[in-house]
Structure formats: structure tokens, C-alpha cells
Amino acid sequence: MTRPIEVVTDFCAAYSEDRGRPAVRRWFTPKTLWVNVGISATTGIEEAIGMINELEKSMRIATVHIDMLAIAADGNRVLTERLDRFERADGSEIGRMTLMGIYEIEGDHIVAWRDYFDINAVSKLAAG
Template identity: 30%
Template sequence: MDASSPAEIVRQFLRDMERLDYDSALKLVTDTCEYTNPPPLGVVRGPAGIRGVLEPFFAPTLENEFRILREASSGPMVFMERLDRHRLADKWVELPVTGVFEVHDGRIAVWRDYFDITTIMSQWPAA
């Protein structure tokens, strides 16, 4: 990894995820990265755990956009208020999210997303 700032590493991770480039994005997380979502989704660990949650969730998307509305960082901590937008076959779905990341040695070690699960699930296609 290069010596990019923690905020730039997170921005690159989100750009990769917009394109659903899991291979590139997951190179930016540690093997033990803890990814937390609101209940009932909960916590998964490592690249395989993250991919196991995101790949099936994003399967119906035709396009993704993660708009960063506000950003703050202090040392390894990065806070990003985002508007996550997902184009489905018949509509765009938007979800306000606040992400909290910890970056150590050039990779994301902790990723917590805070959002209203009902907002996204009420708009998402049934599995």
C-alpha cells in the first residue's frame, strides 16, 4: 500500500465499491477488518465476510453512487456522511449513511455504517 492519507484510502475504497470492483476494494481492508451494520445485519470480519454481505445485496443494482456530503478525519479515524444511491431496474434508491472507519498501515481495519435499515429495506427488491 502507498502512504495515502486515511481519508484518501476510504475515498478510494468507496470509488471501487461504486464500480462493484470487490477485488480492488477488498485489497484496502485488513484480513481482520470488522464491518458493522445496524441490526439485523450485524458484524462480519475480513474481506470474505464483507464480500459475503455486499455482493448479494448489490446484485440487483445497475449503478451505484456514494456521494460524500461531509468528511472529517483525525489520525486513523475517518467519518463520512454519505448519500448512497443505487439504481435498480425501475428506480433509484437513496440511503443517508454515516460511515466511521479506522485505517491502520494503509488499510481499513474497522468500518461501521450507521443508517435506518427500514429506509433501505422498504425500497429494496425482495430476495
């Protein structure tokens, strides 16, 4: 059985492939709750993919690279401090954001993922 911290590490490492879609399909469940606090919430794989598609259209995000700064586990909950880097299709950087996240793991799946960040940083990314 995979440990929760390994699930999150593997998920984040895989997230840059095809804008996170394969990672979501692999590690989410039909009931996974994904919350970007103050901005969006999805339930399940298809809603999560829909949100990724919307970000691709509205902000022209082609790739998200997740740099893990710190990670800790408490039972099935995994806390992360990350630097997320957003890029356009040509590889140029849209921007970057430091954030904290918490993942809840059951078996080898993510059943909840909540990210907490500075909403002003998101507004700057969206504007520019």
C-alpha cells in the first residue's frame, strides 16, 4: 500500500503532463473534492478536468510545474508548501505562486485537495 505522502509526491510530480489531466484521472475519484479556496470548487474527475480546461482558455495556462518546498503527513492528510509555476504553450512563464495545500488520501487516491493562497497573486496572474 502506498503511503499518503508518496501519493501526493507522485501526483505533484506528474501534474505538469498535459496540464494535469492524466494526474487527475489517475489519482482522483468520482467524488474527489478539489477546492481553490475563494476561487473554485469541483467534485469528481470530470468537473476537475473542466476547471483545468477553463483555466487553459481564460488564462492561457498550458503547463503547471509544481515545486515542492515542504511536505508533511498526519495520518491520511498531507500538508504541502509549494511553488506553482504557470507557463504558456510556448514555454514562457505566466507567473508563479507560493501556496499551502492539504490533501486527504484514501488508499492510493486523493479524495480531497484544498489549496490556500494569496488571492491578490491569482488576480495578478489572471490580469497578465
